[in-house]
Amino acid sequence: MTAHPIADTGATPAPIPAPRVDSEVGPLRTVLLHRPGAELKRLTPRNNDQLLFDGVPWVARAQEEHDAFAETLTSRGAEVLLLSDLLVQALTDDRARIAGIHSAVNERRLGIDLADALRSHLSSLAAGPLADVLTAGMTFEELPAGEGASLVRRMHHPIDFAVDPLPNLLFTRDSSVWVADRVAITSLALPARDRETTLTDLIYAYHPRFGRTGRAYGAHSAPVEGGDVLLLAPGVLAIGVGERTTPAGAESFARSALADGLAHTVLAVPITQERATMHLDTVLTMVDRDALVMYPAVRDNLFAYPVRSNGDGGVLVDGPVPFLEAAATAMGIDRLRVIDTGLDVVTAEREQWDDGNNTLAVAPGLVVAYERNVETNERLEAAGVEVLRISGSELGSGRGGPRCMSCPIDRAPLV
Numbered sequence: 001m002t003a004h005p006i007a008d009t010g011a012t013p014a015p016i017p018a019p020r021v022d023s024e025v026g027p028l029r030t031v032l033l034h035r036p037g038a039e040l041k042r043l044t045p046r047n048n049d050q051l052l053f054d055g056v057p058w059v060a061r062a063q064e065e066h067d068a069f070a071e072t073l074t075s076r077g078a079e080v081l082l083l084s085d086l087l088v089q090a091l092t093d094d095r096a097r098i099a100g101i102h103s104a105v106n107e108r109r110l111g112i113d114l115a116d117a118l119r120s121h122l123s124s125l126a127a128g129p130l131a132d133v134l135t136a137g138m139t140f141e142e143l144p145a146g147e148g149a150s151l152v153r154r155m156h157h158p159i160d161f162a163v164d165p166l167p168n169l170l171f172t173r174d175s176s177v178w179v180a181d182r183v184a185i186t187s188l189a190l191p192a193r194d195r196e197t198t199l200t201d202l203i204y205a206y207h208p209r210f211g212r213t214g215r216a217y218g219a220h221s222a223p224v225e226g227g228d229v230l231l232l233a234p235g236v237l238a239i240g241v242g243e244r245t246t247p248a249g250a251e252s253f254a255r256s257a258l259a260d261g262l263a264h265t266v267l268a269v270p271i272t273q274e275r276a277t278m279h280l281d282t283v284l285t286m287v288d289r290d291a292l293v294m295y296p297a298v299r300d301n302l303f304a305y306p307v308r309s310n311g312d313g314g315v316l317v318d319g320p321v322p323f324l325e326a327a328a329t330a331m332g333i334d335r336l337r338v339i340d341t342g343l344d345v346v347t348a349e350r351e352q353w354d355d356g357n358n359t360l361a362v363a364p365g366l367v368v369a370y371e372r373n374v375e376t377n378e379r380l381e382a383a384g385v386e387v388l389r390i391s392g393s394e395l396g397s398g399r400g401g402p403r404c405m406s407c408p409i410d411r412a413p414l415v
Contacts, residue, residue: 018212019410021178022234024286025361026411027077032176033070033406034083034169036062036395038136042165062394066170069368069390069402076362076388081409083172084131086203091127096206100134103198104163114150118143118162134199137165168193171400172407173281174244175200177217177226179237179262183210184217186224187249217256224249227279227404232286233331234414235264238304238323240280242271251307251315258309265330267304269323281358281403287385288365289414291337293376295352297345299324299338306330339383343375358401362388364414368402 019030040059070080090096101122107115121144122130141158156162168174175196177184185201188194204210217224228240228250237257239250247268254266271280283302284294303320304327310316319326328335341356342348356373359380369377371389380387390402 016209017410018181019178019183019210020181020413021231021408021411022180023231023289023411023414025288025364026414027363028073028361028408028411029077030079030081030410031073031406031408032081032083032086032172033066033073034172035066035070036170037084038132039165039167039169042137042161043167057394057397059394062397065391065393065395066405069395069405072368072388072390073362073406076366078362079410081209083169083199083203084135086207086209087131087134087199088127090203090205090207091130093206096202097123097127097130099198099202099205100130103195104134109152110162111150111152114152114162117150133163134195135166135169137161138163164195166193166196166199169196169199170395171227171404172200173400173404174226174279176204176407177229178407178409179216179229179231179257180234182214182216182260182262184215184229184253184256186217186226186229187222188225188244190244216260216262217253222246222248222252224253225279226407227281227400229253230280230284230286232267232327233289235262236267236327236330237263237265238267238269238280238327240269240271242280243278245279254307255315258307258315259313264308266307267323267326267330268307269302269304270320271298271302278399279404282399283352283357285357285359285361285367285403287339287359287361287367287380288337290331290333290335291339291365291383291385293339293341293357293359293380295357296340296342296348297352299340337383339376339379339385341373341376341379343379347375356401358403359387360402360406370396370401 040057043056074080101119105115105118139159140153140156140162143162175186183204185197188197204213223246225244228245230238232238241247241250250268257263283298284292286292302323304323305317305319306326308316324336341352356376359367359369361367366386368388370392377387
């Protein structure tokens, strides 16, 4: 999917409003997606586990499904920005090129000579081909022939990666999070995703669209991933702590948000450390101002540690207290409406695994969800939530739903 050029009328274009996201459900204005590309074609049965995919997707079908997802969003008035387009545009800045190349070349693995030769080759590429290598990687057999005198190259199989591909770029939610008018570049936990934040970082740093963007969360010493960060309401954050986000990462993010005045309450929410519940948004997502869809198996044992400012630069930590109770209190409402995933225990487990909880709100009471989660979607509609169904038979092979595949950049305020 590519953007259509706008005719030049000679008039000065209106300035693009500064991005802002204060909730999970405010009307979606602008969203960042990544259309699946050549990086998914690098997946094989030999490497898919290492690259965090449960299978080898049919790439052409995944692209069709993603295009339909993007069209669903644009049909509801959202502007869709594609990460690959933004990356190419950012790489026209020499500073972005240096950062991207530096992240791609692992001197410790390649050795000094081959690393220098690879840097030289990447530096010669135009922005488009360079972006292709930074996202899809490069095998040893794809290196220019002139670097053949390397022991490192000779001792690797030709199809081994000199630059690793980034198939998880599909999940744009994880590497950056908007909180109010600032963007937080996160710290991803697993080695297969290390370079994703570098690419996201250089887009926000060097693409002209984001020249006025302020930063939140400057510490990257402990892992925190965007799928674990939910903006329950203006000033109220929930951060899952589990397989991908550590207690130290949650605390660091909370301290930053509180110190910057981006939140008055942060709820640290422990979740099971396993593949099925890798992020908080795999067990619950907001679907309306006062409603969420939630995996019933965690409903009664999900707790939270409320974190607030002590008014003197430090924090106060309470709890643990029941999550639903703590969230309602922080949001200033009597209670949260809970819509269960599935219809029975077995169906709930199946649909949670198939990202039934991982919905993307386009507006209050309007969400995008995978069509395969039939029972959950019917329960949402019975509760007054409109569901825009999309296919995800191939997109779901990386264990992520519509929320995982989208990073909202601008939402209208709730009124």
